[in-house]
Amino acid sequence: MTTRVWDYLTEYETERQDILDAVETVFASGQLVLGESVRGFEAEFAAYHGVDHCVGVDNGTNAIKLGLQALGVGPGDEVITVSNTAAPTVIAIDATGATPVFVDVRADDHLMDTAQVAAAITPRTRCLLPVHLYGQCVDMAPLTELADRHGLAVLEDCAQAHGARQGGRTAGTTGDVAAFSFYPTKVLGAYGDGGAVLTSDASVAGRLRRLRYYGMEERYYTLETPAHNSRLDEVQAEILRRKLKRLDSYVAGRRAVARRYADGLADTGLHLPHTAPGNEHVHYVYVVRHPRRDTVIERLKAYDIHLNISYPWPVHTMTGFAHLGYAAGSLPVTEALAAEIFSLPMYPSLSPDQQDKVIHAVREVLKTL
Numbered sequence: 001m002t003t004r005v006w007d008y009l010t011e012y013e014t015e016r017q018d019i020l021d022a023v024e025t026v027f028a029s030g031q032l033v034l035g036e037s038v039r040g041f042e043a044e045f046a047a048y049h050g051v052d053h054c055v056g057v058d059n060g061t062n063a064i065k066l067g068l069q070a071l072g073v074g075p076g077d078e079v080i081t082v083s084n085t086a087a088p089t090v091i092a093i094d095a096t097g098a099t100p101v102f103v104d105v106r107a108d109d110h111l112m113d114t115a116q117v118a119a120a121i122t123p124r125t126r127c128l129l130p131v132h133l134y135g136q137c138v139d140m141a142p143l144t145e146l147a148d149r150h151g152l153a154v155l156e157d158c159a160q161a162h163g164a165r166q167g168g169r170t171a172g173t174t175g176d177v178a179a180f181s182f183y184p185t186k187v188l189g190a191y192g193d194g195g196a197v198l199t200s201d202a203s204v205a206g207r208l209r210r211l212r213y214y215g216m217e218e219r220y221y222t223l224e225t226p227a228h229n230s231r232l233d234e235v236q237a238e239i240l241r242r243k244l245k246r247l248d249s250y251v252a253g254r255r256a257v258a259r260r261y262a263d264g265l266a267d268t269g270l271h272l273p274h275t276a277p278g279n280e281h282v283h284y285v286y287v288v289r290h291p292r293r294d295t296v297i298e299r300l301k302a303y304d305i306h307l308n309i310s311y312p313w314p315v316h317t318m319t320g321f322a323h324l325g326y327a328a329g330s331l332p333v334t335e336a337l338a339a340e341i342f343s344l345p346m347y348p349s350l351s352p353d354q355q356d357k358v359i360h361a362v363r364e365v366l367k368t369l
Helices: 009-027 036-049 060-070 087-095 114-120 140-150 202-211 234-244 247-264 293-303 319-324 332-338 352-367
Strands: 053-057 078-082 099-103 125-128 153-157 177-181 195-199 216-218 286-289 341-344
Touching (some): 009 234, 036 053, 036 195, 036 234, 053 202, 060 087, 060 153, 060 195, 060 202, 078 087, 087 319, 099 114, 099 319, 114 140, 125 140, 140 153, 195 202, 202 216, 234 247, 247 286, 293 352
Parallel strands (some): 078 099, 078 125, 125 153, 153 177
Antiparallel strands (some): 053 195, 177 195, 286 341
16 A cells, blocks of 8 residues: 555545535525635634634735735745745745845754844845744744834744644744645645734734735725735635644644654654744644755655655745745755655554554665665
């Protein structure tokens, strides 16, 4: 049996009736766009996080982009973030006309090195954008202190951190705005694209609702631009409403897989994930490190195990971002990690037998190196 880094089919078989009922609920509702399912999900997702407003959008990239725009970020501004992330984080910043400014990450947990942020602040800095990577939170206390001192906004990229906590606070509840993706692989994943923005600022929420709907409050009358169609789909919203009730169980399942990996691979020399103090990790992906990463991945294919690299190319090294002017070696930890990291299979429906298969295969491959 092929074991992949992610798979939804077993979960779908378990939840199939609920998913199909969600589709039927929308199709029979008489309203297919911005109806009761979107409104319901927005209210329930906001309540889960204990914030005042949730605005559903079409994907996680636009959640970041619209969040930045609602905060007033635009051309001429700078946004401080990391290069060790999925490209959409930076693409969203670029789409506002602002300039991404990178700081390096920490070697142990791969999260933003907040000690480097103060030196990156300039008179053009408008926003700090921490990425809660792999399922755990960036250290938010020093970022909020810097933001308060310099009058900056904070937008949390929570695409990989649904349900994660730091110091008892849920990811997405510390900054001014939080952006979520519901891409199918996520801890809370849709059956297609989807995203959301959280805030407790009513004026920001109002602007977000206009920005996702052609800049309109009333139909056919645009109040602000540039704005596009960035609405969350009714079907995806209804599916997410059903799945939100199971989010905590999804997180528990991922943590159980992570514990099994940690126990089974503890003495192998593989660099296993590190949970930062105060964090409650949700293990969106289970990222490990090895200096012969490519060989390990290739040899695991003989066991019918197919893995992924999150992420093989730091954003600052990509041709599409060469104009930012970051030379090789400018973010040494990020670049070193990119040569060694890879992800083991991680999802709640990964069976104990599959987990044991992965552990056995990894141990056997490492013995051959």
